[in-house]
Amino acid sequence: MKQNYHAIALDKKDTGEMDRLYTFYTRENGLIRVPAKSIRKSEAKLAAQVEDFVLAHITVVKNYGRGTLAGAVAEEYFDGLHMHYVALSCVDHVRKVFLTVVQEQERDEQVFGLLLAYLRKIEELSDIKDHVQNDEQIKWITYAFLIKLFGIQGYVFDVKKCVACDVLPTAQTHTVFDVHNGGMICGRCAQKTINVCAMDVDTIKSLRAIYSNHLPMLSKIVVHQTVNKQLQNIVTQIEKWIMR
Ligand SMILES: [Zn+2]
Known part of the structure; x- marks a missing residue:
């Protein structure tokens, strides 16, 4: 099952070899924590879309528990x-x-x-x-x-x-x-x-x-x-x- 959110990336923590646990504040479900598999591989483009404080559309695939971050498209980067x-x-x-x-x-x-x-x-x-x-x-x-x-x-x-x-x-x-x-x-x-x-x-x-x-x-x-x-x-x- 896929779920889409408007999300502001607030925090990330490295887990395992290549993974991370992200914390987002979403319009649809408030504060959520989502694991992202293999996101620390150098070619993973997904990471740039969910840098700290970025506003993004994110997709979470849910089978059980917190699910997994499956996609993200940044809308506002706030890089200034x-x-x-x-x-x-x-x-x-x-x-x-x-x-x-x-x-x-x-x-x-x-x-x-x-x-x-x-x-x-x-x-x-x-x-x-x-x-x-x-x-x-x-x-x-x-x-x-x-x-x-x-x-x-x-x-x-x-x-x-x-x-x-x-x-x-x-x-x-x-x-x-x-x-x-x-x-x-x-x-x-x-x-x-x-x-x-x-x-x-x-x-x-x-x-x-x-x-x-x-x-x-x-x-x-x-x-x-x-x-x-x-x-x-x-x-x-x-x-x-x-x-x-
Ligand atoms: Zn008084």
């Missing part, structure tokens, strides 16, 4: 991001988090669309060379992607008001992000908590924007380096909390 250091390290980070939080064979077209939109945006930004603000933009889109992905997985955080006392944030409230308490906490309430991340008013605005806009829209927003640094701490805190 492979040549850009910041882009590649961001996408690599996304891959690690993605493979940790997303379960196998749980179809979710929203996740597929988000991942594809993310790769397209990073590819586009990788084309603009020698610009510091561009690196900041790549990081911003990466944090936005991760916070959206966490949201789809059920990890949504309150960034409207202090989760403990309902006070609205201002520059004077010294707001922090506290993953254990479910979001934003004002400086007064935060005295009782540990392991929190500082959040300036601009960072709070950026988080609200992430929750209320699609990813392509967010690339129109330009964020300051400080916002990115704070978002990085927030994302790290969420990751540690999810993977605890």
